[in-house]
Amino acid sequence: MATVDKKYTLTFWEKIYIPxxxxxxxxxxxxxLRKKDTRQYPEERWxxxxxxxxxxxxxxxxxxxxxxxxxxxxxxxxxxxxxxxxAAETADEKERYPARFEINMLRCIFxxxxxxxxxxxxxxxxxxxxxxxxxYADAIFDKDALLTPVxxxxxxxxxxxxxx
Amino acid sequence: xxxxxxxIALIKIVVMFVVVLLTVAELVYTERKIxxxxxxxxxxxxxxxxxxxxxxxxxxxxxxxEDIVPAAANRFIHTLAPVISIGVAFSTLAVIPIAGPxxxxxxxxxxxxxxxxxxxxxxxxxxxSMGVYGLTLSGxxxxxxxxxLGGLRSAAQMISYELSMGLSLIGVxxxxxxxxxxxIVHHQHGWMWNLVLQPVGFITFLVASFAETNRAxxxxxxxxxxxxxxxxxxxxxxxxxxxxLAEYANMITSSAVITTLYLGGWQVPYLETFGxxxxxxxxxxxxxxxxxxxxxxxxxxxxxxxVPRFRYDQLMNLGWKVMLPLAIANIVLTGALxxxx
Numbered sequence: 001m002a003t004v005d006k007k008y009t010l011t012f013w014e015k016i017y018i019p020x021x022x023x024x025x026x027x028x029x030x031x032x033l034r035k036k037d038t039r040q041y042p043e044e045r046w047x048x049x050x051x052x053x054x055x056x057x058x059x060x061x062x063x064x065x066x067x068x069x070x071x072x073x074x075x076x077x078x079x080x081x082x083x084x085x086x087a088a089e090t091a092d093e094k095e096r097y098p099a100r101f102e103i104n105m106l107r108c109i110f111x112x113x114x115x116x117x118x119x120x121x122x123x124x125x126x127x128x129x130x131x132x133x134x135x136y137a138d139a140i141f142d143k144d145a146l147l148t149p150v151x152x153x154x155x156x157x158x159x160x161x162x163x164x
Numbered sequence: 165x166x167x168x169x170x171x172i173a174l175i176k177i178v179v180m181f182v183v184v185l186l187t188v189a190e191l192v193y194t195e196r197k198i199x200x201x202x203x204x205x206x207x208x209x210x211x212x213x214x215x216x217x218x219x220x221x222x223x224x225x226x227x228x229x230e231d232i233v234p235a236a237a238n239r240f241i242h243t244l245a246p247v248i249s250i251g252v253a254f255s256t257l258a259v260i261p262i263a264g265p266x267x268x269x270x271x272x273x274x275x276x277x278x279x280x281x282x283x284x285x286x287x288x289x290x291x292x293s294m295g296v297y298g299l300t301l302s303g304x305x306x307x308x309x310x311x312x313l314g315g316l317r318s319a320a321q322m323i324s325y326e327l328s329m330g331l332s333l334i335g336v337x338x339x340x341x342x343x344x345x346x347x348i349v350h351h352q353h354g355w356m357w358n359l360v361l362q363p364v365g366f367i368t369f370l371v372a373s374f375a376e377t378n379r380a381x382x383x384x385x386x387x388x389x390x391x392x393x394x395x396x397x398x399x400x401x402x403x404x405x406x407x408x409l410a411e412y413a414n415m416i417t418s419s420a421v422i423t424t425l426y427l428g429g430w431q432v433p434y435l436e437t438f439g440x441x442x443x444x445x446x447x448x449x450x451x452x453x454x455x456x457x458x459x460x461x462x463x464x465x466x467x468x469x470x471v472p473r474f475r476y477d478q479l480m481n482l483g484w485k486v487m488l489p490l491a492i493a494n495i496v497l498t499g500a501l502x503x504x505x
Contacts, residue, residue, distance in 0.1 A: 018367075021471065028470040032201040040206075 050159035053112045053125040056103060057148040066147055067122035070098040074114035074123050082107035083114060101146060105131055106139045115160070124156050168272060176278045180257055188412040192219040195465050202469040223405060231401035234307060241305035246399065246406035249298030253413035256291045259284045260420045261346045263430045263449040265442040276446060277346060284345035285337065288421055289330055292376050295414065296322040299378070299385055299395045306398035314394030317476065318385035321375055324483035329372035331491035335365040335498040336425055349429030357428040364494045366426045368487055373418040375483070378411065380468040387473060419460035427456045
């Protein structure tokens, strides 16, 4: 039989066992009546706070042009080598733009280095967190998937200004 | 005894079966809900309204699984064991009275009990001891060491607690002077429930019932951390479902027996002062009986999710060194009180 290392001897009332049992039952009853914290996921979705580092996205200005100047710093700093940028020239004031910009979401580790290093505030961590894929190809976000209107990213941009 | 009598008896049996089976299904649901609430979760709420159809989905899932019999198992006994378990669990309900007055149906007086046996308590005790065969045989027939250990544990546990169960009943029998369950219920008129007259006997009987039904904290035969699944490790598909069903049917049976013996059965205090007709009386009493049983079922589940499982030596110590002396002391005390008061 198992032996027990007794660190403390039970009092008489604890030995009777039933009062202690009642205490335990009372505790579970209280827990039973407590309000539940569960969120019914597909119906109730969570909106993360601005400090949340979700999927990185490219900021799209109101005039329909991305901020990115294709400097490639994000791609250089990315520890997981998830970002692939190819630059091209444009007649716009910024002179350069990314012809191709891909983030492999299977590699991304959500470290936020790309956002930190970006001189143009062109790539930021969004609040997107539903990142499950059934196809490998779906997990590679191209420019179309990454470009997000600046209005949606306003809270994050303001958060970055305040805390950088 | 002619065709009509047999037909009425059959109707009673079918109604009882259907009600118990439906209750078992919803017990699986309440078990999951109560465990969820105690653990601050929500529990099943997707299948059907509030998740009420969850147990049916579970059953369909179980039935669609492959029925596996181990190569080294004794095929006949392996199949027989769950049948014994479920059969025993259901047959005990035959002697439980669920209402007092009789109603007239097709010109016959119908008693609200399937079989009013004059040795009712002995019948209940005999059948609950039969239940151990289901578990022990399943453990042996599986030809698996964990199953065998589970089966042996259940045998030892049942025999130990059967004693204190029977002995705590003697107090009730002494007070009533009858073994017939209908007499016992009639004797608990008004507030004179056996719970009030026999508090110690009630506690020992309740604890023994937990052990008899293999419910936590006495679920050693299926202690999953040590014995994989216990006696039903080697069972799958419908045979596993039968064991599952038997566990919950056993809970209903013991709740019904405890209600009958200690909580006044179908008795509702002061009901006769309202001057209801027999039909309404029967309805109210059946409802009262079901409510009492429902409360006990909730209690069973509440205990399961509150109290940790006993160690084997603690189980035996409790059974032989605490429960048995308590039950015997209760008999002596009851006898002395009956003699001198």
